[in-house]
Amino acid sequence: MLKKIAEALADAGNIAILPHIAADGDAIGSSLALALGLSGAGKEVSVLLEEQVPQIYGFLPGLEMAGVYGGDGGKYDIAVxxxxxxxxxxxxxxxxxEKAAVTVNIDHHTTNTGFAMLDYVDTGCAxxxxxxxxxxGLMGIDPGKDAAICLYTAITSDTGGFRYSNTTSATHIIASELLKKGIDVADISRRIFDTVSPGKVRLMGEAVNSLELLENGRIALMTVSCEAMRRSGAADEDTDGIINIARNISGVEAAAMLREMENGDIKVNLRSNSYVDVSAVASKYSGGGHIKAAGFTVRGGDLGKVREMLLEDLRGML
Ligand SMILES: [Mn+2]
Structure with a gap:
């Protein structure tokens, strides 16, 4: 199937690349890398985003090919x-x-629904x-330094710096190849993992203050209200990774962060450490993700009710 996708891309003239909403390092990094590779092969490529690129990814090459989708609705040979x-x-x-002549879905989520003409889902990829x-490799494209920076960012983001259980031997082999392109690993790591905005630090404080340890410390729950979000002055993207504060507490198996959105929705982030399948919980609420990292959104939910439902689900999985 990946070969089929390679062939379809080789035949296409103009291509749209669509990372997921609230794009993270993997979504943005892999999109920009693909855009760089394909434009180098003579294709006309646009990366259409749902929102502005988070500040921490502002250093990535290829951003000139990306922009927030404005609803103009161009027609593409292929949409990925x-x-x-x-x-x-x-x-x-x-x-x-949906309007593109050919639709392609490239993903690694276990919950992928297979919604394109050409679906390639490899859950073994980190x-x-x-x-x-x-x-x-299949297209004969040699990623240059710029694409390598984007791909390394994608991989280091989703593996938490090669620390999560999704990291495989292949992950390291690919990273090794990317390093041969002369990328500055220390610089990328510092930008992705060690740089925090003042708003994010304050938001961490709010999240820590809300922390509850339940079921003998096996469940950690954090709640961020609209009010807390406003007080911290944090941006939307600053919520990224905050759930890890809860997950990393010794003795915790399942961690959840409930966030009240300005529009009344409740956004839930879930993480587990060893045996709880949080993607199953997320799927129950039409969300998705991976076994140890998943999420869902309840439209117009009540924070207290969502908390109760979720706790019941998590208790059942311990
Ligand atoms: Mn990913």
Whole structure:
């Protein structure tokens, strides 16, 4: 299937690349890498985003090919959904995808619904970036330093710096190849993992203050209200990774962060450490993800009720 996708891309003239909403390092990194590789092969490529690129990814090469989708609705030979578990993850860009002559879905989420004409889902890959690296191999594209920076960012993001259980021997082999392109690993790592905005630090404080340890410390729950979000002055992207504060507490198996959105929705982030399958919990609420990292959104939910439902699900999985 990946070969089929490689052939379809080789035949296409103009290509749209669509990372998931609230794009993370893997979604943005793999999209920009693919854009760089394909434009180097003479294709006309646009990366259409749902929102502005988070500041921490502002250093990535290829951003000149990316922009926030404005609803103009161009028609593309191929639209590629990247790192998207289902079609709803395209948000307002769904029509762009559906109007394309050929639709492609490249992903690594276990909950992927297979929504394109050409679906390639490899749950054994730690990041969508690994799949893009392989796709380059099939297309005879040699990633230059710029694409290598993007792919390394994608892979290091989704593996938490090669620390999560999704990290495989292949992950390291690909990273090794990327390092041969002369990328500055220390610089990328510092930008991705060690740089925090003042708003994020304050938000961490809010999250820690809300922390509850339940079921003999096996469940950790954090709640961030609209009010707390406003007080901290944090941006949306600053919520990224905060769940790890709860997950990392010794004795915790399942961690959840409930966030009240301005529009009344409740956004839930889930993490587990060894045996709880949080993607199963997320799927129950039409969300998705991976076994140890997943999430879902309850439209117009009540924070207290969502908390109760979720706790019941998590208790049942301990
Ligand atoms: Mn990913």
């Amino acid at each position: 959904a990247l790192d998207c578990g289902d079609i709803e993850r395209l948000g307002s860009r769904k029509p762009v995808f 990041a969508a970036g690994e799949i893009i690296y392989r796709l380059f």
